[in-house]
Amino acid sequence: MFPNRSENFTHIKNLISEGKFDTALHELGKISSDAQIRTPERLKYQLLEVEIYNETGKYDQALKLSEDILNNSQKLEDSLQMLDAIIAKAVALSHLGEYGKSLAYIKLGERVLEKLKNTEPNVLFIRKATLNYEKGFIFEVEEDLKNSLDSYLQSLSLRRELDDRQGLVNSNNAIARVYFKMGDIVRALLIFQQSMSIAREIEDDKAEADILNNICNIYLWKGDFGPALEHCLQSLALSEEIDNNELIANALFSKSLIYNHLGEFDRSIKNLERCLSTREDMNDKVGISETLNALSYVLFMKGELNQATNYLNQGQEILQTLESNLGIDDILETLGMILYQRGEYEQAIEQLIKCMELREDQKNKKELASAIFWLILVNIENNTLEQAQDYLKKMQKIIEKQNNLISNLKYRLASALILKKSNNLDILRKARNIFNEIVSGEMIDIGLSSIALFNLSELYLKQMHLSNNFDDMVNINTMIEKHYALAELIESHTMFAENIWLKANVSLIQQKLPEAKLFMDQAEQITEEKGLRRLGMKVSRAIDIIKSHQEKTKTFPIKKEIINLEQETEELNGDVIRMIDKRTVDIPKLQAEEPVLLIIVYEGGVTVYSQKFSQKEMIDEMFVGGFLTAIDAFMHQTFATGGSIERIQHQEYTLLLKIENPLLFCYVFKGQSFTAIQKLDAIIKEIKKSTSIWQALTNNLGVELGITDNELIEELANKVFLSED
Template sequence: MTKLALKVLVHARELLDQAKFGEAHEIIANFENVESISPEDQLSALLIKARIYNYQVQYEKYIKIYEHAYQMSQDLGLVSESVEALIGKARIAFTGDLNKASTYVKDAERRLNSIADDPSTSMLRSGLLQIKSWILFLKANYNGAAESAQECLKLTKKVKLGNKLDLARAYSLLGWINTYQRNYTKALDYAMKSLECNKELNFGAAIAGNYSLIARIYRFEGDYDQALEYCKQSLSIKELINRNRLDVLQTLAQIYYLKSELNRALKYQQQAITLAEESNIKDQLIQTLFGMSYYYRVIGKHNLTKEYAESSLKLSEKWGSVLEKADALMILINTYIDEGSREKANHYFSRLSELYDQTKDKGDIDISVSFLLSKAYMLKSSTRMRDRVEAQALYKELIDRTSEYALIFSLSSLCDLLLEELSMHNDPNILDEIIPLITKSLEMAEKAHNYFWLAETKLLQAKLALIQMNIEEAKRLMVQAQRIADLHGLNLLAWGISSELDKLLDQVDIWDTIKKKKGPIAERIKLASTNGVLERIQGKRAVEPPESVDEQSTVLLILSEGGVLVFSYPFSNEWKIDEDLFSSFLSAFTSFSTEFFSKGLDRAKFGDDMMLMESISSFSFCYLFKGQTYLAKQKLIKFIEEMQNNSSLWQSLEDHYEASQVLELKESPQLESLITEIFPSNS
């Protein structure tokens, strides 16, 4: 290599390490046009150009160049360069060809071991460990991926070897791996370190990729607001590459699915499918098609479920994606079972069984969860008791697996089977089997930060309390379930749970009658309506908004400690003229407030009305109405917030409280205006 060639190539590498890809590419392009360069220099330039395209994630370009570079290195007998080219060729893994990528890695390892004494091979070893880790990650072998990624990071951190580009990539890889290992604190730490490196380099595309990863971590942690914010930041960067844009779109779809906003989830998932098709990103296309089939199954549109699952299955077979093929077969089996098409389900299960037999002895691919879940679901749908007993045994086995989906589906399906058995045999001892399952489900949902699962399981626990005739406990658990949903922005689910509690309060007399006559367990299970919540947990039904009911305001009261009236606003004529209503309510206030604050409730029935109470400072705000509590509570909270934010109104309230006087409406036109603005008129 001439001094001039050495100087040019070193400068190009320096620019590359600073993420100045345009300048580096221009230097290499000019260098390649020089007629007198040697084949060795030409190969060096080719490998630098491939690295540029690699960092810019232009798969087709850099794989083509690496193939050319590999052939040149073979012709020239250069081992190090052939290893580098093989490592580059192995990045074909990102187009979905994991088997071919693994072959390239093994070949690179063999060649690298032949020059193990060469001290200049550290960079090659780092690159080899990185792509090996990615391949293991894409095969869902997260422990193996983590081991290789940690070795890669150690090598990259060496002062003479590492640069910020490679360091950022190593951190990002560990961020992805730890995300799927559910080590979210570690994952976020690695993602932030990668982001810091990329910001120092002003590497826009990588920064957008970091935001995409951080959004996914927050989504897994159940912090949907933060996840949405990082999705927004990622999409705002013009250098965002299509693969990372796909990650963002799928994260958005998942968030809105968990928030029960299925139309928005479908919109983002369709955008992801279109982008994956246009960009020919095969692995992501398979995943997006499967995701769409899953969402349509939740909605109950079985024809579309099957259509998208079949598309995912065909592409999985074409490109050798075994895990995705198993998932597509599983959803087709389950959907045909739900439709009652057992012959079709058997056909797909035979294909899944064959695939399972082919892979069960291979350590790098494990489809046992998909196989066992499908088998258990088929047995569960059988009319034969022997099959249903076997299904129970399989679900118990699956509960010990690490897959979150397997846990959710198995625990809820096992509860479903046991509740059916309980209904048939009226044997309360079966409850002793169900209760630990609910407890485990709550623990696992909290550990997984899956707040949809947690809130729904808490609702199921409330329904189990009803079956056991613990009505007060059921009320308390429903309030807890709604609070979990509210806290994590699951508004539609919170509304649905609130309606369940309203329904229970309306049915208290029915439950009391069943309790007195010691009604059979089957009658209690039917009245408790456990099917809906179990099907939602299993992904077989969407959360549906409760039927809208016109709200009729009755009276708004502000009371001080001990139930002393500070302000009242009757909406109905009955409360305006009937002083006995006021006095009966005030005399019952102490018992109501005890029920609210000692039992952790947020509502109660007063005659035909529902009553909400919120305690702020020295005051209790009470709102009596007819209608849906969830929407009414939002109005009451808004009213209280507006009162607190208006210093003159709040001061007037405190002045009347201290003077033991009732605040008259004529004294505060602002207050009347606020009430009529927020609460519905009954006129």
């Protein structure tokens, strides 16, 4: 078919670039069976075979073959082939979790590269760019983000010089990932969108699938699950089309995380099981451990603690065989959560502190808040309230910088849980308001919503006992019904046991001791079977109290009283309760919302209206208008439909953006806000109500408004954004 092997080599290279790996392997198989081919040329084709194995996640095969090539090229004293074999081996080792060994081979490759001074510069630049990229990857997984970024930027510079557009996309994606981990969401999204354009232009399906999954993870972190799932499904479909196991596994993992937040745990488990199988086929040890930990978390949420522990132990054993700390923090967090539900609070605190310290060392701010949240919960349950409050202050400092919706929700929930420990009705009202806000708001994490709903129900019961007013049974029963509906939805044994506990408490208020005892027996059976010792201890104490009261009623049958389980057990933690009631509960407040700027941009990028709310903020509106235009261009597919609100963090500012064709509205503020979205919706609604203003904005084709129209909008904006209400 080919007049010479040079054309055959080029043909196979093209097949690899197009992602046609099976066809390329078939062609390579025909060449390997040719007994007449000489060793140097055979090695050249074997390097292509290694490239395919690394591309398709067959890292064990890549490692074995690259070792053979390295040995043979050393015998032939072919330094360039030796360098290529070193690079291929480093890639395989890093994906097998052998980061120390991989880095050692990268350094060896750099030394070999230095000796190839007489080789054509472009040939060396390609190899140098790859070595820098692989070095950046190792620094990235080890959370050394500064060195990772430096290495990726060096690879980008070399690939730009070579006009290697495919390599440019890969380096750009890696740089965007690092910026995302550093918390610079705006820059990460911009770079991903730039890369997406190039990837589609050069028809690089692998890069496009990877970018789609990375964008999915950004939306997932922001709590915007609709766009997250949309990008994830696109990534999965494209990954399956090109048959790339690594990308398939990554997309399946992201999909499972989305279903976790939505409470669709059975769907999550199915995706994780498929992800696990794919990663086992690839012998991706780090990925296998990550997936086992994720399965453990889902089973924890369903109240299957024994199964959760088994998966967690398997994941931990795999990580102990590797050189890196990668993933250990996630294992420690899940272990801490399981120990918490088992009622082993001291051990839980120990594991969660280790997790927190690891994430502090890694500068992993995105996940640090989660570890601190669980530390607060365990300390509350352990009646070490002062430590819980200290952790809450620590959490406050972290989330003020990152402004993540889920972290903010965890902070508010943790605050309410501390307040709930009080016996002061005024303090309890504050807790109740926070719980109500969470329960009645958008459900962005079903696990957190379930915690809020259970504690709100308990709080209703507590307030009834403290006020000695038992007339509000309708509300408590409504809460219990909502809690049960959520338990049924996610099929959580923890929630089923909690719900029975709540029903038993209602029966006690109604002085139905036999019914309450029956409920408690049912709850005890679930907690014992599923290892839920935290709730089980409460249930066991309650059963003893009920039995004691039943004995009393036999002795004094006339006397009837309402049993308050919390009051009965207060001797165990009375000092803690009294400490809260005697002094003001120290709940640090997040920085309040501070309106900064309102901008209206006409399609095409012209700022038609801008208003500063604070003269203290030195902001160039035209600069921000241009910035928004760039965002609009790079995120066209997100905004194309209009109507949805996009939240972007830029340094200490939060930007809320919404398209109302042909206009882009942006509200910029500092601090924390749970009403900013409603305010942006309100100003748009008010402007659209005024026909004259709306026509002036939309019919002037981007021309700035006149004085009268400006004054009208300013009046509306002041009313919406500066109102004390």
